[in-house]
Amino acid sequence: MRSHNFARAVLRVAARNGSVSQSPIARSTSLNVLRHTSLSYPPCIATSVAAARAFSTTRIDLKKKVKKNAFAAIEDDTDALDDDAFAVEEDDLFGSVSDSTSTSATSSTSSSSSSNSQMSRVEFTSALEQFTASLSYDLLDRGHFPALRTWRRLALQASTAEDFESLLEAAKLYRERVGSLGSESALRFAAQAVKLRLPELAVVAFGDRYTYGLEYDLGALWVVQSGLARKLGRGREEVLASAQMDGAPVVEVDLLGVLAESTPVEAGEGKAEGIKRKHELDMPLARAQLSIIDRMTLLTSLSTTLAGKTPDTVLLTYLIRAYVDTFHLTTRRSATNPLLMKVLERSDGLIGLLTRVADGSKVSAEAPRGVHLAESLQRNLVSVLGYVAARGQDGFKKDGLDPVKTLYGFMDRVDREASSKLVWRVEPLLQSQGSVSL
Incomplete structure (x- = not known):
């Protein structure tokens, strides 16, 4: 058993003989897609991806x-x-x-x-x-x-x-x-x-x-990201209250569009009113939901300050699923909603980023006790790949990477049983849009 008195004596000697030096850790740089989230943060969370300051770099x-x-x-x-x-x-x-x-x-x-x-x-x-x-x-x-x-x-x-x-x-x-x-x-x-x-x-x-x-560390970020994701499904009042809590990111670019006040005359007054009702959103709730998603974006950005220096794959899957499931982006109504065009554009960009990050990578940390990472990742990827299927798989094939094959491979490296379940659930969605050769 260690003696605290002995430890203190050692420290006193060390303090007299010299100071403790700390090796600097290179600061991480942000990726373009996350930088383009266009968020600014209040002083209490002023650490952003571009200016993320690793705690270990500060000398005492x-x-x-x-x-x-x-x-x-x-x-x-x-x-x-x-x-x-x-x-x-x-x-x-x-x-x-x-x-x-x-x-x-x-x-x-x-x-x-x-x-x-x-x-x-x-x-x-x-x-x-x-x-x-x-x-x-x-x-x-x-x-x-x-x-x-x-x-x-x-x-x-x-x-x-x-x-x-x-x-x-x-x-x-x-x-x-x-x-x-x-x-x-x-x-x-x-x-x-x-x-x-x-x-x-x-x-x-x-x-x-x-x-x-x-x-x-990544484990702590996963815990908080899953908590924020669940918050999106709480009652309206709880979601609205979240946006009022300290530390909410300030949105510089509004992701929600605005419906045009005028409609072509030939559409007819009744049809114009129907179009407006079809695309209406509960704007206060939608903005509060985006506030929670912005916090999730910040957490994803913070993962770039760790050893990998790129956004964590698991955190990215939570972030994309939050956009997809919150705004029902796989439905035809949402896909044609002018209020959601920027949300769709943001989600498309995140799919591309996720594909590049997941290519050949593995989960680089062990999940904290009580966190069932494979099951959560599988559920996230069902939503992510369902969105890819709804938007058209071919549109996401860039730089020689196929998001479906890449994410299947990533899931297989995490857990083969969960990967089989993922394929079983996603394939029907892909087949409805076109065949995929595995």
């Missing part, structure tokens, strides 16, 4: 921060929280659990959560205040470092948006005075936020990870 020059950063690494290593305590439920894009596997995952999550005693409001507030007080310079200078596991336990006890905001304030202070909270903390924060239907708060934290020290 102050002696106090160097010493405490090293201690934070030891705390990460000695953390022994049970992974079952933050298992994430993974279900269908719009909220309905679609198979027994997901149902059993839900039951497992519920039982593990019930085994952990829930703090009262007074206990949570008191524990968070104690954690914040333990970050005083007086205590830190004397070598009394707070345990990072305390913040992680509090993250699993958060039950309101205010709780999460208080946790982020504590994380900000910890980041300033001690160092990074690490990817484990990011995952636990994200899992609890998604569980409470507040994935937007995780987007804020990840969008400014230099401030909060929550160093997300």
Whole structure:
């Protein structure tokens, strides 16, 4: 068993002998399709793809921060929280659990959560205040470092948006005075936020990870992306409320068109009114849904700051499916709706990007406990390839790449059984539009 006293002694010696250096990590560049989303973000999530700032690139020059950063690494290593305590439920894009596997995952999550005693409001507030007080310079200078596991336990006890905001304030202070909270903390924060239907708060934290020290990995991004996708299927009021939450991207280019006020005289007044009714949208709801999808775009962009330096394939499938299923883009009515022409254009571009990224690639990370990645990816690709079939497969064949064959191959590399189910569900859609030689 490690001795904390010994660890502290080592750190004190290290602090006297020199400073800790960090190797720089090259900043990632954005791809054109994601850059053309034309979003600008408020200060709380000002990190975009083009200016994404990897947390590891920032040097910590102050002696106090160097010493405490090293201690934070030891705390990460000695953390022994049970992974079952933050298992994430993974279900269908719009909220309905679609198979027994997901149902059993839900039951497992519920039982593990019930085994952990829930703090009262007074206990949570008191524990968070104690954690914040333990970050005083007086205590830190004397070598009394707070345990990072305390913040992680509090993250699993958060039950309101205010709780999460208080946790982020504590994380900000910890980041300033001690160092990074690490990817484990990011995952636990994200899992609890998604569980409470507040994935937007995780987007804020990840969008400014230099401030909060929550160093997300692909697993954490997948968890939040699935939570945002499910949010699209919630009730109208919940979707509208999402657009009002802090950190909503500001849309510079409106993807929703406008119906012309005048209609050719020869169409007749009755027919013109029928055309207008046919293409009407609930505009406040549609714009709120686009706000959620914009957050999903931001998460996809953040994946370019990781090792791959390209958008993650799984996150892209969630993003495209969000457009397709939210606006029913596979139906003839939507395909001819003048309000959705830019949405269709955006989706076409994302299909091309997905095909290039998925060509020859593999899933480069392990899914967090409770996330059924293969099943979710299969459902996403059914929508993606259904859209390709409806729009015409030949129109997406570019640079020698066929999206159908490429995505079949990607799914096969992830899970062969799920790949067989994907082919079985997609082939009838493709046959209705034309044959595909496999």
